[in-house]
Amino acid sequence: MPELTVGAVRIEVAADTNLLDDLLGAGIKVPNSCRAGSCHSCLVRCINGEPLDAQPQALSAAQRAQGWRLACQCQVVGDLSVQVFDPAADGIGASLIGCDWLSATVLRLRLLPERPLRYQAGQHLLLWTPSGIARPYSLASVPNLDEYLEFHLDCRQAGAFSDAARSLQLGQSLRLGELHGGALHYDPHWQTRPLWLLAAGTGLAPLWSVLREALRQGHSGAIRLLHLAHDDSEYYLAQPLAELAAEHPNLQVQLVNTAELPAALAELRLVSRQTMALLCGSPASVEAFTRRLYLLGLPRNQMLADVFLPRAF
Structure with a gap:
């Protein structure tokens, strides 16, 4: 059986088991959230040995060269010594x-x-x-x-x-x-293309950043932002968004609560197949956005999505 070493702790684990599960089972505190390799909470540095990594592309070449791995995506296949990410150091x-x-x-x-x-x-x-x-x-x-x-x-x-x-x-x-x-970003080459930003809840946070970056770079195409909230009290950036829309004639802002979402999606009309769509929020909301855009004929490679996964604990 492979031996897993973390500092002074040494344990034997079954071969081909998940590294994060092994660490947690040994009482080693390792932050974790999505278990999908997207949140990067479970970083560990490999000191000796090498696990089987299911998502080597999730980290940069520089990070991998330093020994960093995502524990949730690794299997223990042999003796392994790791160091858990230390925020202080x-x-x-x-x-x-x-x-x-x-x-x-x-x-x-x-x-x-x-x-x-x-x-x-x-x-x-x-x-x-x-x-x-x-x-x-x-x-x-x-x-x-x-x-x-x-x-x-x-x-x-x-x-x-x-x-x-x-x-x-x-x-x-x-x-x-x-x-x-993640998938969300602003590309200056999109400057004249229609830009749709569809957010649910605090999925608005990165799109608020992308929106202001696009305007800062002088985006001239039409921009449509839709913010989905559970109810009308949760449109938490309504005033700043209204102020931006007043300053930029190419920006349209739509605030939609959960009950209004089906009708709001049904009213969406694609004015150009050059449209870029950025989607962010819960899995269910991103799936609803994606399904509607697909039915409208927007190519999949023009939809960039970041899903906020439920916490593992």
Whole structure:
């Protein structure tokens, strides 16, 4: 049986078992969320040995060269020694400079990192609370425009990170972990093409970033943003969106609650097959958006989606 070593802990595990499951079963605290290789919460560094990696493309070549792997995507096939990601040593410090409620359920955090962080609109960042709870969140800020990093936390339901975030105080230090990109981004080559941004809940956060990045770069094509919320009280960026729409005639904003969604989707009409569509939210909402766009005739390669998966714990 393969031997798995983490610091002073040594355990025997069955061959071909999942590395994350083995670590958790041994009492090793490893943050994890999606178990799909997208959130990057479960980073570990391989010191000796090599697991079988189901998604080697999920990390950059530089990260892999440093030994980093996603535990949820690895199988233990031989003796293996790993080091769990340590936010104190491997992360970046950031000071909390803003903490306020955008609605009754959406908490906004603004962080000032101890050193500049290079990122793109639509990317995700792993956040660590002072107590050691880690979760990935989409950046709502715009690179080269906002001096801070902004995040929108959905607090409708209880969660380890969101519950801890309620008690954060200005000036407190958090740690920033792995920065990675999903499917969402803005390409300057789209500048004259119609751009549809379809968001559900706090799936609006990365699209708020992408929208402002597109406008910053002078996007001249029509932009349509649809924000789906559970009810009318949860349109948490309604005023800023209205102000942007007033400033930019090519921007149309539509706020839709759950009951209104079927009718709103039925009213969508594709004016150009050159349209680019960016979708973000829960699996069910992204599936509803995707299905409607497909029926309208939009090619799959012109739909970019980022799905907010339910937390594993």
